Amino acid sequence: MVRAPCCEKMGLKKGPWTPQEDQILINYIQLYGHGNWRALPKQAGLLRCGKSCRLRWTNYLRPDIKRGNFTREEEDTIINLHQMLGNRWSAIAARLPGRTDNEIKNVWHTHLKKRLKQTQNQPTSSTEPGRQFMIDVSKFNNKKHDDPIEEQEEPVNHVSSESSTSSVHEECSSDDMSSSTADNMKMEESSMSSSEGFIEIDENFWSEVLSADNYNSDDLSSAADGAIEPPVHACTSNMYDSMDFWYNLFTTSAGELLELPEI
DNA sequence: AACATCCGCAACCGCGAGGTG
DNA sequence: TCACCTCGCGGTTGCGGATGT
Numbered sequence: 580m581v582r583a584p585c586c587e588k589m590g591l592k593k594g595p596w597t598p599q600e601d602q603i604l605i606n607y608i609q610l611y612g613h614g615n616w617r618a619l620p621k622q623a624g625l626l627r628c629g630k631s632c633r634l635r636w637t638n639y640l641r642p643d644i645k646r647g648n649f650t651r652e653e654e655d656t657i658i659n660l661h662q663m664l665g666n667r668w669s670a671i672a673a674r675l676p677g678r679t680d681n682e683i684k685n686v687w688h689t690h691l692k693k694r695l696k697q698t699q700n701q702p703t704s705s706t707e708p709g710r711q712f713m714i715d716v717s718k719f720n721n722k723k724h725d726d727p728i729e730e731q732e733e734p735v736n737h738v739s740s741e742s743s744t745s746s747v748h749e750e751c752s753s754d755d756m757s758s759s760t761a762d763n764m765k766m767e768e769s770s771m772s773s774s775e776g777f778i779e780i781d782e783n784f785w786s787e788v789l790s791a792d793n794y795n796s797d798d799l800s801s802a803a804d805g806a807i808e809p810p811v812h813a814c815t816s817n818m819y820d821s822m823d824f825w826y827n828l829f830t831t832s833a834g835e836l837l838e839l840p841e842i
Numbered sequence: 843a844a845c846a847t848c849c850g851c852a853a854c855c856g857c858g859a860g861g862t863g
Numbered sequence: 864t865c866a867c868c869t870c871g872c873g874g875t876t877g878c879g880g881a882t883g884t
Contacts, residue, residue, distance in 0.1 A: 595878085630871095669871075669873085680872075680873080
């Protein structure tokens, strides 16, 4: 069959969004959610295709999006996750609360690719200060199923964005995000504990993590309480300040530390 | 100051997956 | 089982600002 073009109807606007359009979209989604993206622009009175609305919302207007430059830690995380997952930006984004796949993709192409190239050109003994870790998941590359995450059991409490037609909160709450992140971590836990995978962490890593005195589990777990106002605080705080982040990354679901090889 | 080039980012395009009747 | 529809993802494009000449 022939797929109908996204914006088949003439007169649909393309290009940059105006503040007015943004406001219309935000207001509409706050009131009604986004059960059907295709129908949304018509119902909201926007001269845009549904796809454009969805993109604008998910990449820019969503209240839980963390704006601003990527921290060094975030960049390192992206690099390491990219080693593990390849160009699976949405999977990488799932581990970086407040960051979108598009944003991560952009930062990869504009910064990190270069940085990685530079790093690779340097002798192995030359390292930058600060924490670093490497995850060798070469085994994933040989798998028929290229997504180690989706091979894991379905998250019990996963809230599908498709099912959230009535509440913006379901889609955007940090709770939802952290739970999906935690679920995804399960994949890493199983893959990392495999004898084939290894994690390389410098000696300062755990001491830094374990001595984090500004740990506040509420940052990532404080769910939306039903109010329409988005939980911005969960996204503007540095995720690396949260013990939960590192804890989930390097522990099993039973709370046991993953086995890390001697370096 | 004017022009050229580079860079970053938002947005678009097309494909595949999954859901539904 | 199949056809169709919608959504999400990854790749790519193009605009606008920053920087260099």
